[in-house]
Amino acid sequence: MKSRLIKLARMPEGMPQIIDFQLEEDELGPIKNGELLLKPLYFSVDPYLRAAMSGGHPPNLNVGDIVKSRGIAEVITSTHRNFAKGDFVMGYMEWRDRLVASASELNRLEARGLPLSAYLSVLGSTGLSAYFALNEIGKPKKGETMVVSGAAGAVGSIAGQIGKIFGCKVIGIAGSDEKIKLITSDFRFDGAINYKTSKDIGAAIKNLCPEGVDVYFDNVGGDVSDAVLSSMNNYGRVVVCGTIAEYNDSQPAMGPRLLPLIVFKKLLLQGFLIGDYKDRFEEGRTQLQQWLADDKIRYQETITKGFEQLPNAFIGLFNGENLGKMLVESR
C-alpha cells in the first residue's frame, strides 16, 4: 500500500519555511505481528516541534527524518488482540497518510461524548499542560491576579479559564483584535491586551493590574514577558510553559537580566514539560471533562484540512494563525 509522507528536507534557519519540508511517497512494508495499519485522522502541530528541529526538545529531528507529532488514527487492520478494525487510537505518529505502527506505542481512544479532535486539544497535551502546569507551578490562590501570554492559544486559553475557576482575576495577552475578543467574550477573561497594537505593553499591564501580578503563565517569552515580569508581586510564580517568540532564534536573544528581579521579589520560575505528568493524565482529563460539562471551560480549535497542509499549519503557528489548538485533518 502506498503512503504519502512528509520529511524534514533541511534544518530550518530562523522561521520555518515550506521548503524545509518535502512531501514524498513510499510503499508500506508488510504488517508484522503486534502492528496496526492506521489511517490518521488528525495530527497535532505544536510550537515545541520547532525546538525539536534544533536539538532543543525531544524528539530530535534531523534532515531526512519523517516528522512526528501526536495524532489520532482509525485502525484499518489489526494484528493485535486488543485492537480491532474501526477502533480509534492516539499516540506519536509519523506524518504519513497511511501508517504501520506498533500497537504497544498507541493508546485506544474512547471518545466520551466529545469530538475526536478534543483529545488532541482540550483533553490532549495542551489542555493537560494548562492543568498541570498551573496546578503544580503556578499554584493560583483565590483573589490573586494572573496574566497569561499566548492567551488565545491552545494552552493559554485553557490555563486562563482554570485561573478563573480558582478565583483569580485573569488578564490575557494575544496578537489580534479577533483573539482579544475571543479571550474576553468566549473564554471570559477579565481583560486582554493586544501586544501588537499596544504602544506600551508594560503600561497596559500596570493599567489592568494595578495590584501587580501573582502568577504569570508564559507561552511566548520575549518582550511580552519582559513587560509582565516587571510587574510581578513578591513571591510571584512564573510558569514557563513555552517561549514561541524565541524558538526561531539561532543565537540566544538578549533581554533584561532576570536574576536581580528574581532575588528582590523572591520569584519562582519553573520550566514545564507535560511528559513529566504522564501518570496523572487520567486525573487531568477527568477534571477537564467535568469543567467542560459544567461550561466552566470552553475550547477552540483551528483545523486545517488535508494531509499535505501539515507544514503550512505548523508554520502558521509562528504567524499566530491559530485560534486555540492548531490541528490538521488528514483524509
Next chain:
Amino acid sequence: MKSRLIKLARMPEGMPQIIDFQLEEDELGPIKNGELLLKPLYFSVDPYLRAAMSGGHPPNLNVGDIVKSRGIAEVITSTHRNFAKGDFVMGYMEWRDRLVASASELNRLEARGLPLSAYLSVLGSTGLSAYFALNEIGKPKKGETMVVSGAAGAVGSIAGQIGKIFGCKVIGIAGSDEKIKLITSDFRFDGAINYKTSKDIGAAIKNLCPEGVDVYFDNVGGDVSDAVLSSMNNYGRVVVCGTIAEYNDSQPAMGPRLLPLIVFKKLLLQGFLIGDYKDRFEEGRTQLQQWLADDKIRYQETITKGFEQLPNAFIGLFNGENLGKMLVESR
C-alpha cells in the same frame, strides 16, 4: 552621652563611594522604660544593603537616614527585667557607637562555645541563608554536581560545604587566587575557578563539570551566572541568593534571555530571602553548630576594626575584599 553615627549622605549612584556616607555626632536622649543602652561590638555589612539604598530591598534607606544593619552589642544599662548589664544582644542596629534601643527588638545572645562574631557569620544570617536556601530550593542529592558563585564569601563558602555534606561534587567560583586556594584547601571544595583570570568561564565550567550542573547556588549574577546557567542539566535548580554583580546597576543590565533555557531544561529558579525562615533559625543554628563541632564546615571572617570604618568595609564588599563574612568591630 555622646554617640557617633553614620548617615546616608546621598543615594549612591552605581558603585557606593565614601562620600555617600557622613559621620556625625549627637547626644543620646534619656533611656525610657523598656530600653537598653548598648555598646555595639560588631556590625555586619552585606551586599543587600546596597539594594536597600535604591529601593530594591527592605529596609528602605533614604538620604539623611542613619544606616542600619545587624549587629551584636553589650548591654551597658538596662531598664528591662530580661536584660542585665554585661549581657550580649543581637538584632538590627543603627550605625552608632553608643545606642539606645528597645529591648523588644533585640534577642539575647548566649554564645555557645564560639566567638561572638560567629553569630553574625556562620551562625548568623549568612550561614543560615546557605543552610535554608540550599535545603529548600537547591535540594542537592548525593552524586549531583553543584556550582557556587561568590564561593569565598560568607554565604557561598558555607553553601558549598553543605553541598559536600550532602554528597555533591562542589565547584566554586571566586575572584582571586587567594580565594581559590581558600575554597579548595580550607573549605575542601572539589575544584574552583578564578573568574577574573579565566579566559572562558563557560569552558572552565564544562571542563570541571563534564557531567553538567544540577544545582547552581548563585550569589553574584551577571556574566558568571550566564556561563553556569548554560551548563545546567535538565531539572536543575538555581538558588538565586544574591546578584552582587548587578546591585550597582541603575538600569537593568542586558544578558542572554533565560526563559528558553528554563523551559527546554525544565529548570527551577527561585529567589531567596532569609527573613522567610525566621521561625526556623534555631533548627538551622543547631545543625550548623553540630557540623562546626564535627569539622564538617569551617568559616572565615574578615573583621575590619573601628566604627568609622563601616562605609569602607561596606564598599569593600563590591571590590571583593572579604574572605568569608565581612564584619566591622566597633570600639
